[in-house]
Amino acid sequence: MRYDLDQVPEPIAYKLLAATVIPRPIAWVVTKGRDGINAAPYSFFNVMGSAPPTIALGLMAAPDLGFKDTALNILETGELVVNLVPERLVQAMNLTSADAPRGVDELALAGLATLPSEHIAPPRIAESPVAFECRVLSSVVTGPCQTVVIGRVLAVHIEDRYLKNPERAHIDTDALDLVARSFGSEYIRSHDRFELPRPTWAGLQAAGKV
8 A cells, every 4th residue: 555645644644654653752842932831742853963962852733723832832942841741740741731821831731840941941850760961953944734844953862760870871771661642542562672783894794695
């Protein structure tokens, strides 16, 4: 079956992409705007490079209501904190995804404490094990209701207990207990993993595979 995405309704295109590109990490984004602090989870998100360190975040708007406060703050102020989501915080994260009226502080709604950032105005979520302070590097309008934001990561906060070797940035990734997005209301745990060493050309030659 082939779907030509310029010939199907947008909800079908969304289903095809969101149900196949999994798991997707969750950016639990905190911003600060004229109406105060806002937070919301985004799963069209990933790391895009390390020189400079960059992340990409897809912002989607409702055709009738437009962008939510968090997205508007990103586009207006150029500042955001991306917090990662451990399983113990999924209920709080889910609460911040509610379609609350404009101006509602979702962090207060979810009973979440914050800590100040070092370089930007928005705070970070105190209980999140990892937080990225970001400033918008560029943005691309990809449609009437969506924008892709490229953020430069200014600082990474990692809770001390998850660092095996701070000097070499060795992290106990499994202990972070992070979750990712699947499709619909489903989420995926990050514990079921396997190792697969990357092959080298010399090794392939030595094994007679090329």
